[in-house]
Amino acid sequence: MDVLTVVLLLAGFVTLVGGGELLVRGAGGLAAALGLSPLLVGLTVVSFATSAPELAVSLDATLSGNPGLAIGNVVGSNIANVLLVLGLSAAVLPMVVRTQLVRTDVPVMIGLSLLTLLLALDGSIGRLDGVLLVVLLVVYVTRSVLVSRRQERRAAAAADAPDARPVRDGRRTVLDVVLVVAGVGLLVLGADLLVGSATTIGEALGVSELVIGLTVVAVGTSLPELATSVIAAVRGQRDLAVGNVVGSNIFNIGAVLGLSGAISPEGIRLEPGAVALDLPVMILVAVALLPVAITGAAVSRPEGLVFVGYYGVYVAYLVLDSTGHDALGTFSGVVLGFLLPLTGIILLVLLTGELRRRRAARDGRGHPTPGPVDA
Numbered sequence: 001m002d003v004l005t006v007v008l009l010l011a012g013f014v015t016l017v018g019g020g021e022l023l024v025r026g027a028g029g030l031a032a033a034l035g036l037s038p039l040l041v042g043l044t045v046v047s048f049a050t051s052a053p054e055l056a057v058s059l060d061a062t063l064s065g066n067p068g069l070a071i072g073n074v075v076g077s078n079i080a081n082v083l084l085v086l087g088l089s090a091a092v093l094p095m096v097v098r099t100q101l102v103r104t105d106v107p108v109m110i111g112l113s114l115l116t117l118l119l120a121l122d123g124s125i126g127r128l129d130g131v132l133l134v135v136l137l138v139v140y141v142t143r144s145v146l147v148s149r150r151q152e153r154r155a156a157a158a159a160d161a162p163d164a165r166p167v168r169d170g171r172r173t174v175l176d177v178v179l180v181v182a183g184v185g186l187l188v189l190g191a192d193l194l195v196g197s198a199t200t201i202g203e204a205l206g207v208s209e210l211v212i213g214l215t216v217v218a219v220g221t222s223l224p225e226l227a228t229s230v231i232a233a234v235r236g237q238r239d240l241a242v243g244n245v246v247g248s249n250i251f252n253i254g255a256v257l258g259l260s261g262a263i264s265p266e267g268i269r270l271e272p273g274a275v276a277l278d279l280p281v282m283i284l285v286a287v288a289l290l291p292v293a294i295t296g297a298a299v300s301r302p303e304g305l306v307f308v309g310y311y312g313v314y315v316a317y318l319v320l321d322s323t324g325h326d327a328l329g330t331f332s333g334v335v336l337g338f339l340l341p342l343t344g345i346i347l348l349v350l351l352t353g354e355l356r357r358r359r360a361a362r363d364g365r366g367h368p369t370p371g372p373v374d375a
Contacts, residue, residue: 005200012194013220016053019186020224023049026179033173040148040243043105044141047247048255050224051077052184054248055256056191057217062260066199067268071125072213074257075278078113078249079214080222082285083311086245089229090304095242105246106290108140112253113283120275125268130261137254194220208271211322214278215315242299249286273321281314288343310343 027049054077061069089095112133119129194217202212225248232241261268289299299307320327 005197005204008193009197009201009216012190012192012197013223015186015190015193016056016220017190017223017227019183019188019190020050020053021183021227022179022186023052023183024224024228026176026181026183029172029176030180033176040144043144043243043247043250046228047225047244048251049183050228050244051248051251051256052187053191053220053224054222054252055259056187057195058256058260059263060188060191060195061213062264062268064195064199066195067260067264068208068271069195069198069213069217070260071257071268071270071274072211072278073217074252074260075274075282076214076218077222078252078282079278079285079314080218080311081225081245081248081252082289083307083314084219085222085226085229086242086289086299087304087307087311088226089233089241089245090299091301091308092230093233094301095233095299095304101242101246105144105243105250106286109246109249110283110286110290112136112250113279113286116253116257117275117279117283120270120279123270123272123275124266125257125261125270127262127264127267129267130258130263133254133258134262137250137258140250140254207322211318215318246289285310291348 024046027045030045054073058070058073061067061073086095115136116125116133119125119132198212198217201216202208225244229241229244232244257268317332
């Protein structure tokens with residue numbers, strides 16, 4: 001490993017972020033022209049655009065014969081999106097949770113995560129597995145768009161406003177298209193730089209492709225989501241920030257992992273550690289978001305800080321495990337024997353208390369408490 005490799009790694013990160021920024025701006029402008037709701041924009045256009053780095057990196061890694069980076073990138077990015085991206089965004093400003101997210105989109109994210117683990121039990125994500133994931137993503141997006149358009153028509157009819165779409169200058173639309181094309185080009189270039197340099201660094205340090213994908217590459221490709229969600233939170237568009245995270249995770253599984261598996265002649269081979277640890281962690285993180293979302297109208301600052309702390313614990317475990325550090329046994333014992341059970345108990349208590357409060361409110365024995373915000 002030399003200085004040039006490190007420079008190329010940093011250049012790959014910068015190029016990915018720049019490409020993601022251009023793509024988000026252009027795609028967001030085009031979505032606004034179609035009159036889509038902020039939540040749907042976050043769940044689809046923005047989340048898909050910010051996940052384009054993961055798509056570019058995983059496809060490049062698969063075609064370059066580095067499948068460990070592909071699976072590590074998807075799993076690591078999904079974990080980072082919830083724990084790091086949403087956690088930091090909530091630490092800046094509590095994240096609003098819409099009813100649609102709780103009832104539909106978060107369960108879809110959990111279901112796809114579980115399906116990925118089931119498909120990976122044979123040690124690989126094959127072509128048919130990849131096609132299945134892509135088809136499910138198309139069904140999800142189609143349903144989301146149709147439901148959103150139906151709701152908009154009802155709202156427009158109630159307000160006696162048949163068409164709420166803004167009138168846009170044609171030159172602005174052309175500029176948005178140019179931004180999208182330029183963003184895709186930068187993403188492809190950044191992905192090539194990132195995969196090549198990350199592989200070189202991993203080989204020099206004796207670290208597996210999976211660990212590099214789960215940490216360095218995953219965080220790097222999650223930077224567009226982080227920037228988008230934090231900026232959205234600061235600007236008060238908190239539903240877009242949450243939708244971006246959930247939508248990105250759905251896109252990562254359906255499109256990134258699905259397409260990578262579909263184009264790979266022999267499928268994406270998974271290391272036993274990915275099936276035994278990383279995929280279950282991805283599922284637990286997705287499931288943990290559901291009770292947090294149900295028990296209030298927002299992901300609070302303390303909950304966001306807890307998410308960030310757990311991400312630090314996860315990364316620390318990966319580093320200790322990959323280096324064979326003597327502290328790994330003690331660290332694992334504390335996490336598995338104390339931290340995870342305590343978290344599960346707390347989530348169960350919160351969820352049970354919320355359900356009891358809602359039942360009491362329905363029976364007239366109490367007052368309704370704030371729940372997820374209606375879409």
